[in-house]
Amino acid sequence: AQSVAQPEDQVNVAEGNPLTVKCTYSVSGNPYLFWYVQYPNRGLQFLLKYITGDNLVKGSYGFEAEFNKSQTSFHLKKPSALVSDSALYFCAVRAVTGGFKTIFGAGTRLFVKA
Amino acid sequence: DSGVTQTPKHLITATGQRVTLRCSPRSGDLSVYWYQQSLDQGLQFLIQYYNGEERAKGNILERFSAQQFPDLHSELNLSSLELGDSALYFCASSDGTLSSGNTIYFGEGSWLTVV
Numbered sequence: 683a684q685s686v687a688q689p690e691d692q693v694n695v696a697e698g699n700p701l702t703v704k705c706t707y708s709v710s711g712n713p714y715l716f717w718y719v720q721y722p723n724r725g726l727q728f729l730l731k732y733i734t735g736d737n738l739v740k741g742s743y744g745f746e747a748e749f750n751k752s753q754t755s756f757h758l759k760k761p762s763a764l765v766s767d768s769a770l771y772f773c774a775v776r777a778v779t780g781g782f783k784t785i786f787g788a789g790t791r792l793f794v795k796a
Numbered sequence: 797d798s799g800v801t802q803t804p805k806h807l808i809t810a811t812g813q814r815v816t817l818r819c820s821p822r823s824g825d826l827s828v829y830w831y832q833q834s835l836d837q838g839l840q841f842l843i844q845y846y847n848g849e850e851r852a853k854g855n856i857l858e859r860f861s862a863q864q865f866p867d868l869h870s871e872l873n874l875s876s877l878e879l880g881d882s883a884l885y886f887c888a889s890s891d892g893t894l895s896s897g898n899t900i901y902f903g904e905g906s907w908l909t910v911v
């Protein structure tokens with residue numbers, strides 16, 4: 683069965699500092715991996731995804747994520763955080779074969795302090 | 797704006813009632829997904845349709861049902877509503893084949909409050 687773990691309910695970072703939001707996954711076979719962001723009272727917005735190829739994926743708003751197959755991780759990163767990055771972040775996984783479900787993690791709330 | 801349209805945006809109804817949530821996917825998208833977001837359960841996958849056929853099922857209660865119509869819009873029917881059904885219900889859509897790494901795009905959600 684597929685699963686996604688976001689081990690931190692909340693991440694606090696100062697503006698201008700680098701940020702990391704962690705995600706680990708479990709899936710049979712190869713994964714497709716996604717990051718989404720949700721602002722208050724809004725839908726989820728797509729940030730980036732890993733399909734195949736380069737393990738470092740670049741996405742919207744300066745975010746990037748690194749796929750690590752041996753550690754089954756897909757951590758979201760940004761070199762310099764902005765206050766406007768404060769939001770709820772979701773990691774998601776879909777198995778390449780054997781099913782079409784996309785399973786989301788519980789979400790990590792990011793607070794960027796000015 | 798993702799291009800996925802959901803109606804109604806807000807809905808308040810009483811326990812035991814039935815409601816229908818409607819979703820129009822992005823133009824050209826064949827897959828529609830329904831998710832439920834609540835404070836205690838997080839984002840739960842309910843069901844997926846592809847070109848009118850059910851393709852994947854998640855934690856959808858028997859009191860809930862969905863369908864995708866020939867024009868590709870979808871409806872989620874929630875019946876015998878309970879207080880615990882109060883949540884934000886998202887519709888999402890994606891294009892491409894079922895096995896591709898296609899991106900899911902979310903609507904703004906329908907807030908359901910059961911009183």
